Amino acid sequence: MKIDIILCGVGGMGALSSAAIISKAALDMGWYMKQAETHGMSQRGGDVQSHLRLSDQPINSDLIPEGQCDIILSVEPMEALRYLPFLNKKTGWVITNSTPFVNIPNYPDYAAIEAEIKKIPNHILFDADAVAKEANNPKGTNMVVLGAASKYLGIDIEKLEDAVRSNFGKKGESIVNANIAALRAGRAVADK
Amino acid sequence: MDKLLFLGDEAIAQAAIDAGLSGVYAYPGTPSTEITEFIQDSKMARERGIRSEWCANEKTAMEAALGMSYAGKRAMYCCKHVGVNVAADCFVNSAITGVNGGLIYIAADDPSMHSSQNEQDSRFYANFAFIPALEPASQQEAYDMIHYGFDLSEKFKEPVMMRITTRMAHSRAGVTRKAEVRNQNERSLPQDKKQFILLPAIARKQYNALLAKQPDIIKESETAGWNKYFDGENKKLGIIACGIGYNYLMENFRDKKCPYPVVKVQQYPLPQCMIEKLYNECDEILVLEEGQPLVEQQMRGFMNNGKPIHGRLDGTLSRVGELSPNMVGKALGLEIEGGLEIPALVAPRPPKLCDGCPHVDSYTALNEAMKSFPGGRVFSDIGCYTLGALPPFEAIYSTVDMGASITMAKGASEGTLLPSVAVIGDSTFTHSGMTGLLDCCVDNANVTIIILDNEITGMTGSQKSSATGRIESICTGMGVAPEHIRVINPLKKNHEENVAIMKEEIGYKGVSVIIPRRECIVAMNKRLKAERAAKEKAAKQN
Numbered sequence: 001m002k003i004d005i006i007l008c009g010v011g012g013m014g015a016l017s018s019a020a021i022i023s024k025a026a027l028d029m030g031w032y033m034k035q036a037e038t039h040g041m042s043q044r045g046g047d048v049q050s051h052l053r054l055s056d057q058p059i060n061s062d063l064i065p066e067g068q069c070d071i072i073l074s075v076e077p078m079e080a081l082r083y084l085p086f087l088n089k090k091t092g093w094v095i096t097n098s099t100p101f102v103n104i105p106n107y108p109d110y111a112a113i114e115a116e117i118k119k120i121p122n123h124i125l126f127d128a129d130a131v132a133k134e135a136n137n138p139k140g141t142n143m144v145v146l147g148a149a150s151k152y153l154g155i156d157i158e159k160l161e162d163a164v165r166s167n168f169g170k171k172g173e174s175i176v177n178a179n180i181a182a183l184r185a186g187r188a189v190a191d192k
Numbered sequence: 193m194d195k196l197l198f199l200g201d202e203a204i205a206q207a208a209i210d211a212g213l214s215g216v217y218a219y220p221g222t223p224s225t226e227i228t229e230f231i232q233d234s235k236m237a238r239e240r241g242i243r244s245e246w247c248a249n250e251k252t253a254m255e256a257a258l259g260m261s262y263a264g265k266r267a268m269y270c271c272k273h274v275g276v277n278v279a280a281d282c283f284v285n286s287a288i289t290g291v292n293g294g295l296i297y298i299a300a301d302d303p304s305m306h307s308s309q310n311e312q313d314s315r316f317y318a319n320f321a322f323i324p325a326l327e328p329a330s331q332q333e334a335y336d337m338i339h340y341g342f343d344l345s346e347k348f349k350e351p352v353m354m355r356i357t358t359r360m361a362h363s364r365a366g367v368t369r370k371a372e373v374r375n376q377n378e379r380s381l382p383q384d385k386k387q388f389i390l391l392p393a394i395a396r397k398q399y400n401a402l403l404a405k406q407p408d409i410i411k412e413s414e415t416a417g418w419n420k421y422f423d424g425e426n427k428k429l430g431i432i433a434c435g436i437g438y439n440y441l442m443e444n445f446r447d448k449k450c451p452y453p454v455v456k457v458q459q460y461p462l463p464q465c466m467i468e469k470l471y472n473e474c475d476e477i478l479v480l481e482e483g484q485p486l487v488e489q490q491m492r493g494f495m496n497n498g499k500p501i502h503g504r505l506d507g508t509l510s511r512v513g514e515l516s517p518n519m520v521g522k523a524l525g526l527e528i529e530g531g532l533e534i535p536a537l538v539a540p541r542p543p544k545l546c547d548g549c550p551h552v553d554s555y556t557a558l559n560e561a562m563k564s565f566p567g568g569r570v571f572s573d574i575g576c577y578t579l580g581a582l583p584p585f586e587a588i589y590s591t592v593d594m595g596a597s598i599t600m601a602k603g604a605s606e607g608t609l610l611p612s613v614a615v616i617g618d619s620t621f622t623h624s625g626m627t628g629l630l631d632c633c634v635d636n637a638n639v640t641i642i643i644l645d646n647e648i649t650g651m652t653g654s655q656k657s658s659a660t661g662r663i664e665s666i667c668t669g670m671g672v673a674p675e676h677i678r679v680i681n682p683l684k685k686n687h688e689e690n691v692a693i694m695k696e697e698i699g700y701k702g703v704s705v706i707i708p709r710r711e712c713i714v715a716m717n718k719r720l721k722a723e724r725a726a727k728e729k730a731a732k733q734n
Contacts, residue, residue: 037363066528087531
């Protein structure tokens with residue numbers, strides 16, 4: 001068994017937090033995992049990505065080879081497309097938020113982005129921002145996307161919830177609960 | 193023991209604590225910052241009284257670490273690759289003095305320059321200074337190697353470098369801790385009172401002693417177990433895989449054995465016998481190393497008249513940037529089935545200053561003020577404010593090394609480029625800007641220095657700045673006239689006033705300092721969140 005995931009988005013949108021939560025849950029389940037990310041300057045409103053590899057066997061490379069990624073998990077639609085060279089052409093899934101984050105002057109037309117995403121054989125495109133708002137956690141888009149993807153990760157949602165508790169515990173109970181609510185709301189979308 | 197989820201940086205930090213560390217000394221720098229942060233946040237480190245505050249710069253940090261080693265304790269120094277340059281004087285000379293307590297220098301290199309000005313390879317420094325270097329390929333190895341590294345340092349009485357790269361520093365994996373935690377060393381003094389006195393007569397003796405240790409240090413590389421020889425049936429190619437280069441090699445042979453003989457290199461100097469065996473048994477050699485071609489150059493020699501050596505120098509691998517599994521696969525001649533292409537509409541999304549960042553208001557005012565001085569230039573420095581080079585500001589013309597804004601502005605003004613303005617952050621100012629300011633004052637240079645004071649080391653993620661609360665007194669102490677030290681509040685509502693002050697001081701013929709002071713927006717949000725969480729906790733307890 002192996003699952004290679006790229007989590008991506010724009011600095012500050014929480015893609016790296018999602019990665020850390022899956023990692024924690026995977027480790028608690030006794031899996032091998034490696035999760036590479038970049039910190040520093042790129043986090044200032046630039047594109048951010050994390051390579052997350054899960055397996056029941058020891059993992060060699062911290063980076064996912066091109067063409068072998070199983071899931072691209074994105075909190076922003078254009079960012080989902082940036083990592084397509086890594087996606088497995090036949091079996092790979094793209095799961096992404098549909099709400100654009102426009103912080104550059106040359107952001108492309110959304111309809112064109114949507115058309116590109118729809119060309120990918122396996123994709124889930126949904127308005128995670130709206131789901132997060134409905135769950136009373138407008139900042140929880142990343143957790144909604146993670147919740148939606150949980151169906152394909154082979155990790156129980158309870159394990160992810162435990163990881164949320166462990167990773168956000170320092171920030172207080174209200175933050176933990178808000179994130180768990182967003183996570184569940186995302187899962188409900190995938191289960192529909 | 194359970195596996196813990198650690199970044200490479202965190203594995204190193206926990207290992208150092210477990211291996212009897214007494215102090216860590218560092219200045220923040222991506223991708224090394226999280227090592228020191230982990231120790232600062234560690235309850236266990238606090239209970240053990242481990243010293244962990246940030247230092248003013250990498251040179252002061254390394255010297256203090258050497259001092260702690262002098263006192264017989266185990267000390268660690270951490271920096272990003274360019275930080276070794278700042279500390280290079282101490283680095284090279286500490287190999288000649290040798291150490292007393294175990295001393296490890298962590299150098300975190302950033303190939304591909306994710307967050308750096310260059311991609312220099314710190315292994316060259318270790319090679320140049322004749323000290324052993326370790327290069328782990330996994331987070332677990334990083335953890336285990338720190339324990340070994342302290343022992344190695346104390347065995348040879350030399351500092352030991354651990355060289356990591358971005359993908360090791362900033363990648364998480366499960367790590368198992370050792371069951372036993374080692375006590376810290378008792379205080380002890382060097383047996384030879386003259387060991388650390390590098391007067392020429394003593395330095396010559398010490399340098400010869402360092403060179404005389406080399407055969408034993410090479411033997412250690414051969415026998416310590418970190419370097420490994422894996423045999424393979426196909427002797428057409430022999431592979432030297434250094435550090436995480438080994439991981440990328442094995443990724444290409446996931447479910448099968450690598451057919452070629454491989455030397456996995458994780459400890460330098462190179463293990464001579466293993467390398468010789470590989471060279472003698474194989475027709476050609478491929479070198480996989482993350483960073484610059486150190487081993488490849490050593491293998492080729494200047495004349496390059498032996499067996500074919502492949503790697504970054506002959507174009508088998510890219511001359512620049514990080515390695516990747518695919519790059520290594522192609523070098524092995526394997527068929528790589530890629531993924532989909534990036535659609536043409538995907539636009540680059542470069543980093544930018546945050547909404548609400550005080551630097552935005554400072555640059556907006558500066559650009560306005562500089563309109564009155566069309567012949568002038570603004571020199572800048574290393575920090576978030578380097579993003580002032582990009583649209584919409586395009587406000588600065590240089591960013592070279594920590595502190596260079598002030599001294600470059602000075603030199604340019606002396607070369608008749610007027611006005612010459614420097615823009616530097618508070619933490620960068622106390623890192624390496626202060627001495628440049630002293631030069632300006634001594635020469636009464638015609639420069640204006642803008643010290644952007646956001647009261648934090650911003651770009652590396654809100655670390656305490658040594659400058660906080662000290663900038664005005666440092667400037668007056670260096671000799672800046674108090675009436676030409678102007679503190680402003682960079683807010684939109686103060687724009688007109690701030691532009692006027694900038695124009696006034698840029699027009700002044702002499703050293704002037706402007707200090708736009710407002711808390712970093714990221715730091716402020718973090719602070720408010722932490723305060724809210726604390727309040728919530730307190731309310732619950734009542």
